[in-house]
Amino acid sequence: MTDTGSAEIVALAAEPERAADEPALIVDVEGFEGPLDLLLRLAREQKVDLAKISILALADQYLTFIEEARRLRLELAADYLVMAAWLAYLKSRLLLPEPPGGPGESAADLANALALRLQRLEAIRLAAKRLLERPQLGRDVFQRGAPEPINEIKRPQWSATLYDLLTAYARERQKQALARVRLTTRKVWSLADARAILERLVEVATEWTAIDQYLIEYVVEPSMRATALASSLAASLEMAREGQLELQQATAFAPLYMRRRSAPVPDGTVGQS
């Protein structure tokens, strides 16, 4: 705050050299921070302690300023006009004799409250100034220019729960258990398998031979016997039909004998049942 209030007013008054119908300026952008600021600067003109200031004189100065601004067709922010109205009211109260036991605060109380507000604003401005005079970081004092960053070591924390573990186990075992059942059902002698084996067998079976004996030699697992027998019987019937071998069985469930047929016979001698 280098300029005095009156200097500001002069500057303001001198500034708008323009046609009267041009848009007016807003006073507070011209350097005043609101009506209290303006009052504070006007108060400085009185050159006394703010506590002893004449509020009446101050109100007069303020109202004069407002009138001047109006005469210059300056547009004033609402805050200034509200203050003007309030000061005009205060002035009238101060000039008139106080009605005894009148309502509300006395005019002197109101004037004191205004003086206190001005002092408070001045005090906070002083505080702001002193704050600004302190050594400031990055201007007067400095922090470490090249801080050394903290190395982050990431330590994984595994989130698996017992439930996850058990679910995984059951899922895995169940999957394999079912897969194995499917695997065993596939373990059958196909007709092709049986026939391939029989074709090799008949090479050596020039005499009547019990087919079971051969098969058991080949089929290690007892569980495979049924499928092996069934498939080889079907295959042997097929081969007998083609005239490659002869079959014979004494009774039902008796051993089934077969032998290689030495020469083709027109009439098949398929074994008697």
Add this chain to the structure above:
Amino acid sequence: MSLAEEFTPVEDDEPDAQARPEELRLLEALLFAAGEPLDEKALADRMPSGTDLRTALRRLQTEYAPRGVNLVRIGNKWAFRTANDLAWLLTHEAIQPKKLSRAALETLAIIAYHQPVTRAEIEEIRGISGAKGTLDVLLEIGWIRPRGRRKAPGRPITYSTNEAFLSHFGLESLTDLPGLDELKGAGLFDGSLPAGFNVPMPSDDPALREDEEPLEEGDLDLTLAPRSDGEEEE
């Protein structure tokens, strides 16, 4: 070839070096390495258990007091800073600070000395409306924070300064605010202020006061929203 190559630390120069507790080495390493002030909890967490942090910090502060680098306290945090008197030397490092408008500076001072304080209270002290733009500027710089809501009609947000403010102005705590005692002594901070405003001492104690209630979710977003340029007061 540098002059430094021949350097070998001279042991007999510092006879007390052996007697210096290891804690001080750890503390100075931590505080030197950090770019930001470290709070006492963070320091304690990193120090060996059983360390008397109070004593160690005090001794370190004393050791560094006459040096070109000082250990300073900022609120509840600690940091090394260059000594106050060496600004002239460090002009290379100085960054041109953004000049704060008078409105912003006054608003900051009001928040600092009167906190917690609402926007209406700031406007009352300054005798002018339109503090919103200024508050947004200060929020953006990061020196103030919305801390709660006043239990009053309209539930206005209360503001206080934060640690970045203390750090920037080199204040250990709010009680170090310049002129606080005089201002308080002059009775200016507890005159005819609105009800609930007669604050005996500025405080950034995070605990809300009786006349405050916590911010709700979304309040922060609201107050930190990018300010509209039209409202900016510079």
Add this chain to the structure above:
Amino acid sequence: MSLAEEFTPVEDDEPDAQARPEELRLLEALLFAAGEPLDEKALADRMPSGTDLRTALRRLQTEYAPRGVNLVRIGNKWAFRTANDLAWLLTHEAIQPKKLSRAALETLAIIAYHQPVTRAEIEEIRGISGAKGTLDVLLEIGWIRPRGRRKAPGRPITYSTNEAFLSHFGLESLTDLPGLDELKGAGLFDGSLPAGFNVPMPSDDPALREDEEPLEEGDLDLTLAPRSDGEEEE
């Protein structure tokens, strides 16, 4: 309120402070505030004329040598750095939540129930080869251990779970793992189990079984070798 409030630097602690040349203060402030190491020319330019930089740097280096922060020369430049032996202080362990892969979880479950179990046995139960990567993951996490070798062709390593496993899953002992009926009761198995399906009663008896023999020296190194990522099953 902070413990620091009562701190006032104790002056008589450092009787030599007065005798310390001002150059040292300036140098330490310059080197502290600089964003990068400073060479001797830069330092000389900024120090008052007539400074004996050699002597000052040497004395500063000596002073800081036993401290947590050292003055070091990097190339032809100088900078403060935290002491090498305090690197541990500047590391921070961040906990990173991680999810175990399905393969790892299944393998772990099989080891838990079927231990001691070899890799080939795990692969047979899972019906998938390539358990090595998964085993390495589990060894790295530290939930399983190689405990011996199976007396069988190839002498494969047998694996079991360890205490860290029990601790993580909140088990007092392996016998706390639920059996088939409990697993069924919990709905983890559906009804379509073949006859004769069973779940072993796991045991973590450390004594080797009859078909196991102890690990030899060097076995552990082998099994803990860093896994190749290509083999990992995730």
